[in-house]
Amino acid sequence: MAVPFEEQQLAQKVYAALKAASCPLIFGLHLLEADSMHTLLCTPSQHRTEILAWICNCINPNPKNVKTSVIQSKDPDFQTKEMAMLGRELMLCKAEDFDLIQGHVKPLRQLHFLQELLTLVPGCFTESEVDEEGLLNELYADENRALLTHMLRPTLNPWPAHIKYFSNDKTSSVSQTSQQESADVAALLRAAGRVLKDLQSECEFLHSECQSPAVFSPCALRVAVSDLCQLTAAFRRVYETDFKDYCRRKAPPLSAATLVFQRVHRLLLSCNTELKMLEELSQASVALTEKACQLQTQPCYWSHGEKCTLPDQLEKITRQYKDFLSQPSAQQEK
Known part of the structure; x- marks a missing residue:
């Protein structure tokens, strides 16, 4: 075959x-x-x-x-x-x-x-392989022979650098066209700049300097510590299998300082719990204060179907109590 x-x-x-x-x-x-x-x-x-x-x-x-x-x-x-x-x-x-x-x-x-x-072996394919025969055949082809002759005998030789070039009518028209195109491009860029400026003014979040602070999460810290331990253990295994022969030194040991992360996590967790308790205590205090103010200012129904505020009710009870105390003394005088 x-x-x-x-x-x-x-x-x-x-x-x-x-x-x-x-x-x-x-x-x-x-x-x-x-x-x-x-x-x-x-x-x-x-x-x-x-x-x-x-x-x-x-x-x-x-x-x-x-x-x-x-x-x-x-x-x-x-x-x-x-x-x-x-x-x-x-x-x-x-x-x-x-x-x-x-x-x-x-x-x-x-x-x-x-x-x-x-390609990974030293000494192979060090130089680019060029088909010289094919390149020569393409260069001397019939359709490229005129170009080759023009390249060997150019009709327009380069002018010396000290001769100043004066543009003719054709070059002046080309220059005017290029200037017109440059002006159009500049106007387009200015219009695009104005549009971008308008869009930036509409995006309020780009101008907000103060951003909401990140909320501390004990769960995120736990996940980060766990990922750190896993990455360290994985690096140790990769080091033992692949990198040890090249580095010629022992693998980095896992430090006992990882227990510090656990203690820090427990302390931060207890601190976070205390802060939550203080927050709830503050909220309860605010609620009690609002309730006391509400009793002081807003009338409500008491006994005998009467509607009045707490100070009025206390004043009424005090007056009744004084009247009650004054009754025996009045009877003794009689």
């Missing part, structure tokens, strides 16, 4: 990139035909797997890295899984794309995958 032209070109590029990166696994092959390169790179074989493992090893050159040592493992299944994991970390494939690693998918996808991996 004939190999498509696009796959042939891509196989040649990938093979050239391997040669540019000095891949030792292609030394001595001397492949000249695109079909042979396509077979080497897209047909499942031990040689292809070793080439892919070498590319992954170049991407992760640290010998202490677990991924690199596993890629060099002799277990094929384990090696395939780790190379797929590396491709997932590089966002080039999924972790379960074992067929892509083993070479059981379409050749075009395999070649694109190898090309994207080789």
